[in-house]
Amino acid sequence: MTPIPGPRTRSLLGFTPRFRKNPLTAMEELKREYGDVVRFRLFNLNAYLISDPALIQEVLVTQHANFTKSVALKRAKVLLGEGLLTSEEPLHMRQRRLSQPAFHRERLKGYAAVMTGLTGEWLEKWDADSRFRNGETVDLHSEIMQLTLSIVSKALYSADVRSDAGSISEVASAMVKMFVLLTLPFSEWIVKLPFPVSRRFRAAKKRLDALMYGIIAERRKWNETRPLGAAADQGARESNSSDDRGDLLSMLLMARDTEGDGGGMSDEQVRDEILTLFLAGHETTANALSWTWYLLATHPEAERAFFEELDHVLGGRTPSLDDVENLRFTYALLAESMRLYPPAWGLGRIAKEEFSMGGYTFPKGALIFMGQWVVHRDPRFWPDPAEYQPERWLTPAERPKMTYFPFGAGSRLCIGERFAWMEGVLLLAQIGQRWRFRLAPGARIQPQPLITLRMKYGLPVIPERRG
Numbered sequence: 001m002t003p004i005p006g007p008r009t010r011s012l013l014g015f016t017p018r019f020r021k022n023p024l025t026a027m028e029e030l031k032r033e034y035g036d037v038v039r040f041r042l043f044n045l046n047a048y049l050i051s052d053p054a055l056i057q058e059v060l061v062t063q064h065a066n067f068t069k070s071v072a073l074k075r076a077k078v079l080l081g082e083g084l085l086t087s088e089e090p091l092h093m094r095q096r097r098l099s100q101p102a103f104h105r106e107r108l109k110g111y112a113a114v115m116t117g118l119t120g121e122w123l124e125k126w127d128a129d130s131r132f133r134n135g136e137t138v139d140l141h142s143e144i145m146q147l148t149l150s151i152v153s154k155a156l157y158s159a160d161v162r163s164d165a166g167s168i169s170e171v172a173s174a175m176v177k178m179f180v181l182l183t184l185p186f187s188e189w190i191v192k193l194p195f196p197v198s199r200r201f202r203a204a205k206k207r208l209d210a211l212m213y214g215i216i217a218e219r220r221k222w223n224e225t226r227p228l229g230a231a232a233d234q235g236a237r238e239s240n241s242s243d244d245r246g247d248l249l250s251m252l253l254m255a256r257d258t259e260g261d262g263g264g265m266s267d268e269q270v271r272d273e274i275l276t277l278f279l280a281g282h283e284t285t286a287n288a289l290s291w292t293w294y295l296l297a298t299h300p301e302a303e304r305a306f307f308e309e310l311d312h313v314l315g316g317r318t319p320s321l322d323d324v325e326n327l328r329f330t331y332a333l334l335a336e337s338m339r340l341y342p343p344a345w346g347l348g349r350i351a352k353e354e355f356s357m358g359g360y361t362f363p364k365g366a367l368i369f370m371g372q373w374v375v376h377r378d379p380r381f382w383p384d385p386a387e388y389q390p391e392r393w394l395t396p397a398e399r400p401k402m403t404y405f406p407f408g409a410g411s412r413l414c415i416g417e418r419f420a421w422m423e424g425v426l427l428l429a430q431i432g433q434r435w436r437f438r439l440a441p442g443a444r445i446q447p448q449p450l451i452t453l454r455m456k457y458g459l460p461v462i463p464e465r466r467g
């Protein structure tokens, strides 16, 4: 049996301090020094960094049944319950079947209208904002985060987030901070103890549950009063009229597991799924967009090509779903940005049983770590990997599977992938028609690998009105 290479440290914590300090550079270092399969110690776990795409395919697809989600996501159950992100089989598969129709292609048109409608409102808000008018410094990341939050809220439960803005975004941002807490060892205990942060967590969760169950109860009542069969044509309806509830929540409440037990979701399951979609569906997209704007601000040629495409394809019109496939350079900007700065920078899995791959045997309980950050920058698959070259996405390239996996793969592939691509392209196009952004003098842009890849100091820019 081939021994697996890796750093040997005498410290009980092994590689943990380095990994916790900066997992991005820690992964780069491990791969550089030891190759595609590296063993290291992370807390009390036997951890392995896998950077060979063929082996990543083994873990996420071929042998996926032998793995559960990593410890951090298991801990997140305290908040997310048994939603899609955190649940395990067989529950996960049932919930996935029930949730999938909400993301079918024919539903996207309604979501696209939500996206462009809210972005239009945002653009009006920016026009009226003196910081935008006077070219003062603005944190674009925070603006985009609020916009994607309002989009996912409206797509999920048609919420008029302006009326709920205070409570929803307050609780949501409190929760995102809690998420960091939940990745710590012993977090299950920490949240129960009388620390201020734990008290805040419990209070936020209580408020959030009240909000969620309130919405679910109100909607179940509304659905009951509707004529039978009205729900079935929801997908075809435009969701921008004021009384249309063709949103994700309706789909989840109506879903029946026809391939399985024939039943639907309990209120608790709907709560878990809504909360999961709410959390998974805005920060990731906001980060992808922020990194894209940053790269555009620092690459004038790409910016010029971007504006040319917008003027050519849209000619000043608001983009719609039909435009998305014609905005090829805009798509390339997003794809290249997620290559260099993948919002999900690493994935973890725990082996249920001992298993073998690539000539190595891994023990039961092994933590398998796969870093998009590392693989997306591997010179074997990406010529000039550190260079920002959106053009590389304009011509078909023969790359092995799993050399690009910003949305994961296999049975746990991101359910919102189409939603996210569409949102990314539409928002870039709609905003780019009106604004360009210059990096503010002295701006410090640094990746911060929390649950998602954030910008440590935000994205301070000077907005300039186009045209």
Ligand code: HEM
Pocket (backbone or CB within 6 Å): 069, 084, 085, 086, 096, 152, 276, 277, 280, 281, 282, 284, 285, 288, 342, 343, 344, 347, 348, 405, 406, 407, 408, 409, 411, 412, 413, 414, 415, 416, 417, 419, 420
């Ligand atoms: C650029 C944006 C996004 C990125 C990069 C992203 C990335 C990912 C990744 C990598 C996974 C797999 C995690 C794993 O295998 O452990 C995932 C799962 C998931 N994502 Fe996304 N995501 C994005 C947007 C969205 C959106 C917009 C939604 C919903 C509206 C969403 C909902 C989910 C859900 C529910 C899961 C769990 C799926 C399952 O296990 O069945 N994501 N996402």
